[in-house]
Amino acid sequence: MAKVSIVKVKDVSKDVSRALKLAGAEIKKGDVVLIKPNICKATDKRGTVTNVDVVRAIVAWVRKMGGKPVVGDSPIPGNPDFESASGYSRLKEFRSLLAFPAKRIRLKKGKALKSVMLSGVNYDKVISVPLMKTHVQALVTLSLKNMMGLVPGRAKHELHKKGLHQSIADLNTAVKPDIALIDATWCMEGNGPIGGGEKKMGLLIASTDPVAADTVGTIVMGIDPMQVRHIVACEEAGLGTMDFEVVGEEIEDVASEFNLPFTYKSRPNILIGKAREFFASRVHVITDRLAKVTVNHDLCTLCRACIATCPEDAISVKDGKLHIDTDKCVRCLCCIEVCPESALRYSGIL
Numbered sequence: 001m002a003k004v005s006i007v008k009v010k011d012v013s014k015d016v017s018r019a020l021k022l023a024g025a026e027i028k029k030g031d032v033v034l035i036k037p038n039i040c041k042a043t044d045k046r047g048t049v050t051n052v053d054v055v056r057a058i059v060a061w062v063r064k065m066g067g068k069p070v071v072g073d074s075p076i077p078g079n080p081d082f083e084s085a086s087g088y089s090r091l092k093e094f095r096s097l098l099a100f101p102a103k104r105i106r107l108k109k110g111k112a113l114k115s116v117m118l119s120g121v122n123y124d125k126v127i128s129v130p131l132m133k134t135h136v137q138a139l140v141t142l143s144l145k146n147m148m149g150l151v152p153g154r155a156k157h158e159l160h161k162k163g164l165h166q167s168i169a170d171l172n173t174a175v176k177p178d179i180a181l182i183d184a185t186w187c188m189e190g191n192g193p194i195g196g197g198e199k200k201m202g203l204l205i206a207s208t209d210p211v212a213a214d215t216v217g218t219i220v221m222g223i224d225p226m227q228v229r230h231i232v233a234c235e236e237a238g239l240g241t242m243d244f245e246v247v248g249e250e251i252e253d254v255a256s257e258f259n260l261p262f263t264y265k266s267r268p269n270i271l272i273g274k275a276r277e278f279f280a281s282r283v284h285v286i287t288d289r290l291a292k293v294t295v296n297h298d299l300c301t302l303c304r305a306c307i308a309t310c311p312e313d314a315i316s317v318k319d320g321k322l323h324i325d326t327d328k329c330v331r332c333l334c335c336i337e338v339c340p341e342s343a344l345r346y347s348g349i350l
């Protein structure tokens, strides 16, 4: 059984230390510690990017423990200004992971992925600091999904193509967080990671077991963790346990139901999605042939964020309207993730 702490935030700096202490988190003197926030998109909108004050407090904690902190993330493709988002450009420990030459790592235990591109940044320990969010593809973004930021730029699309949930588990066999600290101060609900609404929770959740941390985080969001297939896949891969003991606040005192993304509103999608994940990891795309991304032209402002992020150059503007080439589209849904207007929809099964 893994220990998971839940702490209400009054003073971020003190409460980060308290959450980590309650969870039994430790680092060794001299350890280089990579602190991995989720800076998915350059924005000042609350509930989109990990709260920089939480990250600052972790930097201070690492230093106090005698470690050497490095803060790093790589952005969603087509998001060049992400370093300036929400104060990260003023954090002297921050490094874009794109600055480190990436290398391809073999995944001996991978089921969907046999190898993955990873940032070449060197570290002894990693602290995953996701912002608590619902997510159109993964259902939730917590500490396990957050490790996708160690996959540079467009190489992330490989994980989307091969079945996202199993790919997240495979990735974590190579880069599992040593400590998870979920920033649930201001969160995102609905169509995350970009197009959802902000939700105030005022919490921190920490554990040395990321599977347990994400299990508790999911329950706090009012979601059954058994429906989050990457958490289940990570437990099956031996990366942690969904069996937990909570210290600090009680779950029932702090839980609050999150609005789900449109992709997960009907239960049959979740069940059929499990079957799809099984097939997608073996025979790429069966149900995808019947599915497509569509545009609500009334909402689309032609900002072109989706065009910049599309890995297949499947999106263009024709006759003053956004056009998606269904033959080129690989259904990675990255365009839906980045659209600030929630103007894109997916008609298939996740």
Ligand code: SF4
Residues within 6 Å of the ligand: 295, 299, 300, 301, 302, 303, 304, 305, 306, 307, 322, 338, 339, 340, 341, 342, 343, 344
């Ligand atoms: S669909 Fe969204 S991201 Fe794409 S151009 Fe329109 S508003 Fe921008």
Ligand code: SF4
Residues within 6 Å of the ligand: 293, 309, 310, 311, 312, 313, 314, 315, 324, 328, 329, 330, 331, 332, 333, 334, 335, 336
């Ligand atoms: S158009 Fe298709 S391939 Fe391009 S980003 Fe959207 S889902 Fe991915």
